[in-house]
Amino acid sequence: MTAFILVSGMFTGAHVWEDTAARLVSAGAEALALTLTGLEGARGPAVAAVDLETHIEDVLEAIDKLGTGAGQEIVLVGHDYGIHPVLGAADRRAERIARIVYLDSGMPQDGVPALAAVPDQSLREELAGGAGTHGEHGEPLPPPARDAWQRWGSTAGIPDAALDRLTALAAPQPLRTLLQPLRLTGEAASVPTTGVLCSANGASIEMVQMRVGFGEPALQVLADPRVSFFELPTGHWPMLSLPAELAEVLLRAAAGEGHRLVPPGAAEPPAHLRPFLLDVPEVPRERTGKVDLYLPDAEGPRPAVVFVHGGPVPAAARPTPRDWPTLTGYARYAAGQGAVGVTLDHGLHDLADYGRAAADVAAAVELVRADPRVDADRVALWFFSGGGLIAADWLRQPPAWLRCLAATYPILAPLPNWGPFDSRFRPADAVAGAGPLPVVVTRVGREAAEIAVTVEEFLTASRSCGAAVEVVDAPNARHAFESLDPTAESREAVRRAMRSVLGHLTG
Structure with missing residues (x-):
């Protein structure tokens, strides 16, 4: 018994x-x-x-x-x-x-x-x-x-x-x-x-x-x-x-039943280290501190897209997020389309680190804008997963040089088990200040319910204040679909989101 x-x-x-x-x-x-x-x-x-x-x-x-x-x-x-x-x-x-x-x-x-x-x-x-x-x-x-x-x-x-x-x-x-x-x-x-x-x-x-x-x-x-x-x-x-x-x-x-986890080093790499779903060109990469620039083959100052990873990610994780195939894939894709693609490592290692991570992102953006190969007046920020909460800083009072803000399978409100959380990082509250800033949200249909609720909260708030939000839907895709679901639908969602972001940068 x-x-x-x-x-x-x-x-x-x-x-x-x-x-x-x-x-x-x-x-x-x-x-x-x-x-x-x-x-x-x-x-x-x-x-x-x-x-x-x-x-x-x-x-x-x-x-x-x-x-x-x-x-x-x-x-x-x-x-x-x-x-x-x-x-x-x-x-x-x-x-x-x-x-x-x-x-x-x-x-x-x-x-x-x-x-x-x-x-x-x-x-x-x-x-x-x-x-x-x-x-x-x-x-x-x-x-x-x-x-x-x-x-x-x-x-x-x-x-x-x-x-x-x-x-x-x-x-x-x-x-x-x-x-x-x-x-x-x-x-x-x-x-x-x-x-x-x-x-x-x-x-x-x-x-x-x-x-x-x-x-x-x-x-x-x-x-x-x-x-x-x-x-x-x-x-x-x-x-x-x-x-x-x-x-x-x-x-x-x-009775000993239940799901077993796959250990690192198993036959298949973990989701975040699997290949990007698009074939993207090899382009020159330059590394300065915690920031990498992927440079297009084009003359003159170019617009830039800064890709902000999610988290929390353990400080000891190797490779660090800026070298993950999904982030490097997006950056190379942007460079192949004529923009400077940017990846970075920020300090979101614990739920208490959002303030530090936001400061790291802001510092990276200033470094990118100061680069003579970048058009400092044409920059987009693109947030992923848990990095989505950092978007609140840029929605609340967007600078004139920020031409677009994108978020892919984002977490847009603290999750229930996070406890009381800094109200600064609530994009649904901040979006009322976004004005005409274009916002592109990639929404996945197979999202975890607790994350999907935060996206809907944000979209409801954006509709209420008339924010310029475009939703790119991928009904059959999951969180981190770029490495988990390399389907035609997923590829089109990435292409559509990139076309929209670059259109706002060059239009």
Whole structure:
């Protein structure tokens, strides 16, 4: 028999698992949902003393209560913060655990407190610095009001009655549970794992595969054959929004099913290193610092197209984005059409880096405009994927020399699992200042739902203010289609977008 120990995230307890646990039991499994110490709604000094170690002991007690019956397999399920005590317990009872399930959670590391996974950056800084009421007095963190759960994760799919109950039964989170570092010996690394991602909260198997392909060291373990993945089309609390589907996924995970990631260096290169979908000419390239210029065979100052990569991209990723085939392909294509194509590396290595990345882009643009081979009054900016948020700076008050702004499969608003985010980087709010600036958006039909929503938000805002937005549709294409979907439709979408951008530069 499989026994599931279900450990919920911040502010919550066993009550969130009721429907999922009942379905697991109906399928013949055992299900034990925990309410961790201090989250029963109690108050006082005893709660203030609760820390991560207390919660690890809670999970250990549950494991030990199950005994050591022959054929019994224990699956630990950690949602959100719950993965921290789950890993701490698995590290001490690795021989007893058949599988660990990361349910829409991060990947805690030895020596790192759960605070690092809190999505609200300002709250992280307050608590880490010992400032404010919570840091000074160790008072528990109050649970969210009904309309504030979104700050902790997408509530997509949760019925109103379930959200009301979630709010009514929520309890303050003991502060020390977030501040005490998780300590691991490495024993838990021997236990098979499954990640259950919630796409409406901004996570997907495709995104994880992409980051593994970048070569990010901390994520290479995810390509181990003992690691599997599932994806649910819902928000951060699937036990409330899709309890039946979650129960099915947990049962399949316990059986060893799930998607396996492709490790870097496999027979097929990762998506971002596959060939560009068009045959483009070889042209001279000049490198200055973090900026590359692809030069056309033409006299006189030429218009320029600056291609801004997405991200976040790990700082250690090699090759760096300016050498990725898609970016170099676009730059060579532009040069072949008589414009200077520009690629660059910017510092978007983490979600907190958008300000730094925007400064890098602005500096690169000034370097390009100062080059005597470039017509400084005819420049276009072309953003990709997560780089799309940087476009807000240029939409808000476009300079006269910016003749066109393009965005291909862009992310145009922060995703739900990013938490509170700098309002500066919201293109939908900035587009009202774009005036007559031509904007070309390449929209893919097979986009991840959570990204597609941000594009539609931007297009709705652009229509409301009368912005000059042209949409190039590729109905059967995916995110990063230039290397994933080398079809006639995809090629025509790239050609059409380039014709439009160059037309605005030369017209």
